[in-house]
Amino acid sequence: MVKNYSNQELSQEGIDEKQFIFYQVWKELTDKRTFDSYQYKLFNVVDGTYELIHNIECFLENMISTTHSIVAVIGELTKEIKTDYVLINKCNSLKNSMLGTLGSKYVNNLNYKALLYKMRFYLHELKMFYDAALIECLCNSIDNMDTDNTIKLTSIFISRCINQGWSARALYQKIDSNKDDINTFLNKIFNSQKQNYAVLFPFRVKILPPVGKTKEESRKYVIEQMKKFDILVNSKDEIIEEFKNIDDSLLNNDQRYMIVKCVAKDIFTASHNAITKVSNMLNMFGFFSLTESWDISNQTWVVFNCDHPYTRKLVPNNIYETYEYLDSSSSVYSRVEKLINSNLGDTGFVQKLLSSFNYAILSRLSVSVEEKFINMWIAIESLVRLDSHDNIIGNIIINVSSACSIRYVYKEIRNFIEDCFRCKISLDFDSFTLSRQEPNKELLVQNMINIFRNESLYTELHSRCDVYSLLKHRCEKFHLLLNNEMEFINQIKSHHETIKWHLDRLYRIRNEIAHSAHKQRISVVSYTEHLYDYLATYISELARFSIEKGITNVCELSAAIIDNYNEFLFIAQERKLTPKRDYLQEVWTVGVMNYI
Structure with a gap:
């Protein structure tokens, strides 16, 4: 349970009594401190179908040698389909067809090819209606004060958002500022487009000059190589000139920054994507003895939303708040x-x-x-x-x-x-x-x-x-x-x-x-x-x-x-x-x- 979300506190914020469960379970599902049984789950009917298709493809392409993983996903997906409120109420015929297909025996490659084609068809059908139906069912459950289904459907909705590129932390914060009705709120989140971000990391990379090269020559060479990865190293003035609305108070005057441009749903996924890109590049540099390894643990960085000007400074715990x-x-x-x-x-x-x-x-x-x-x-x-x-x-x-x-x-x-x-x-x-x-x-x-x-x-x-x-x-x-x-x-x-x-x-x-x-x-x-x-x-x-x-x-x-x-x-x-x-x-x- 999350503090400051009691019924009385929600009521004081003007939240309708029917929505108390929705707000409370949303915060609990997305809170990093939540006991693991009550955190959001990543598996649902749609993404489980994606996963099964991927595993069958890997098997048919000889990337995996046994069908053990396919059998495991079939078991989990079958259980999920049997109790899926959206399928039961909006497309029961599809539910029965999927269960019939998953319940069949598969013993050779031809069988698994047939299963692959069927699952691709089911995925196409799910993509046509499932998410809109999910939002409709969730709104109805909230209006009818159907607590069990409000909890289940909220969990599915959040898992769909996570699998679409949202971070749990961003979703956790989103609901705090919601002024819309629930239907509008859910549609805005799920249908939101990815935005352009610039992620700025201090250029504190230790250069390893080869024999016969000065440190400055090696630094220039590394910076030139970074450009080939679409990562620029610029000063504060150069950054301000390119990003007119950035909050320059978050930038140090004497610091140069590695600039990673990416698209993402929120600042946390943008940071994660940028960290991955920089670390992959520097891992390669390290292998060829151009630089020493990069330690993100003591870094701070700045994220700028280029489409809707917003600047924020982050630290590693904002992204990797684990093990605590x-x-x-x-x-x-x-x-x-x-x-x-x-x-x-x-x-x-x-x-x-x-x-x-x-x-x-x-x-x-x-x-x-x-x-x-x-x-x-x-x-x-x-x-x-x-x-x-x-x-x-x-x-x-x-x-x-x-x-x-x-x-x-x-x-x-x-x-x-x-x-x-x-x-x-x-x-x-x-x-x-x-x-x-x-x-x-x-x-x-x-x-x-x-x-x-x-x-x-x-x-x-x-x-x-x-x-x-x-x-x-x-x-x-x-x-x-x-x-x-x-x-x-x-x-x-x-x-x-x-x-x-x-x-x-x-x-x-x-x-x-x-x-x-x-x-x-x-x-x-x-x-x-x-x-x-x-x-x-x-x-x-x-x-x-x-x-x-x-x-x-x-x-x-x-x-x-x-x-x-x-x-x-x-x-x-x-x-x-x-x-x-x-x-x-x-x-x-x-x-x-x-x-x-």
């Missing part, structure tokens, strides 16, 4: 520190941890987003690659998805508690109080779960959540989740399946970057953030199991994590085990699987 949410003082740090600095961790396990940390830091320091992604992937791979498995991606999928599911319910409830604190909801009850200062977070979660299962306490909590519509809605969802065994089980299984699909997608991106085939329809910045979250979660579970179980071998730890989730699956699927809550044990009472 793992608290160094948390129990995770304490466990890892104990493993490394005591005799608990065997040499192999500790070495894997240290290697993973090294690559994660390399990811942070990398300039190119592709480098960030690859280094973060290696950080995971170096930790998860075990001598007990010969398939690295299968190993990553089964280990990380299991680790992310073990404390899934716990993390969801813990986040709800934090949302209550952020929204200033009192958690003081007659029999106990939930305090932010409580050091035992599992006790906090256990008490909150008990509140949801006590009708009197739940009614009281539900009433207090009236001040924030989205929080109240989530309160109702957790009440259903925590009092219905099958809903509880299915939610965890669905989360596990989603993580597997997502990891498979990340592996495909990794392969495309490695084989220079990555066509950047969207930024991989968000995917790098997800990789970091998966790495942090996996390290957390390894450390917890090692300390609590006294296991020091990483292969044994991996087996324990996987067996924990498999035991949950056994309980979920075994009909004889009823009532299941008695067998679910701690995952039912505390939200943590602790079977092994």
Whole structure:
């Protein structure tokens, strides 16, 4: 939940009560600090169809050797189509046709060619109507105060915008200044044209003069080479002369600037595109010993909108605000520190941890987003690659998805508690109080779960959540989740399946970057953030199991994590085990699987 977006505060801004959920969920979906379960998703029916077409093309062109990735995308796309509100209400025949096609068996290249042609046709049909229908359905859901569909459709709309070139940060800010009705606002954003930007980086590149050349001669040579990449190096006066309306107070008098011109939806995507272009150029220069490597981490730069004069100075955190949410003082740090600095961790396990940390830091320091992604992937791979498995991606999928599911319910409830604190909801009850200062977070979660299962306490909590519509809605969802065994089980299984699909997608991106085939329809910045979250979660579970179980071998730890989730699956699927809550044990009472 985002501060300053309570029902009362929105009402004071003149926002209609019907729109409270829309404004609140929009801010939450696009906020960089949002818990990962509630951030915008990049996968939807339209972009999922794009992705499936791309994977089939790669297979038919022998860029990938197996159909594993195609099968994975088909599974995820099928699930998305079945519940897509727009298709169900606006083109149910297309929905049924797509499901029929995706449900068929494909065993050879001819089959996949036929699938490719059908998917291209479906994409053509979707492009004809889907986005306009999405906006119409979203507006109707808002008017009808249909909370569930308002949330789902807002998430789809934002994912479509992200995939069209908007940055989440720009979307986060856009709604703050909205004075239009919702329909106009949505159409303006989605149909907006890319604009011309000039991105100005201080020319602080260290030149490496070759033998027989002076530094000044080498500098002039590098500047001439930059021109071939359409990057000019100009003084402040030259910049002011070319860009008449630029805010020159943001430029230093004695500084020359590398000027990158590009088109983008907003200043953040313009910056990202410009950084990528400059870093690619300087990487080549560095390879040929013309310059030293370029460090973006300590840079500031100026972005100028050439079409609608607007100037802003930015820093790296405005673009790459990642890795900020793992608290160094948390129990995770304490466990890892104990493993490394005591005799608990065997040499192999500790070495894997240290290697993973090294690559994660390399990811942070990398300039190119592709480098960030690859280094973060290696950080995971170096930790998860075990001598007990010969398939690295299968190993990553089964280990990380299991680790992310073990404390899934716990993390969801813990986040709800934090949302209550952020929204200033009192958690003081007659029999106990939930305090932010409580050091035992599992006790906090256990008490909150008990509140949801006590009708009197739940009614009281539900009433207090009236001040924030989205929080109240989530309160109702957790009440259903925590009092219905099958809903509880299915939610965890669905989360596990989603993580597997997502990891498979990340592996495909990794392969495309490695084989220079990555066509950047969207930024991989968000995917790098997800990789970091998966790495942090996996390290957390390894450390917890090692300390609590006294296991020091990483292969044994991996087996324990996987067996924990498999035991949950056994309980979920075994009909004889009823009532299941008695067998679910701690995952039912505390939200943590602790079977092994």
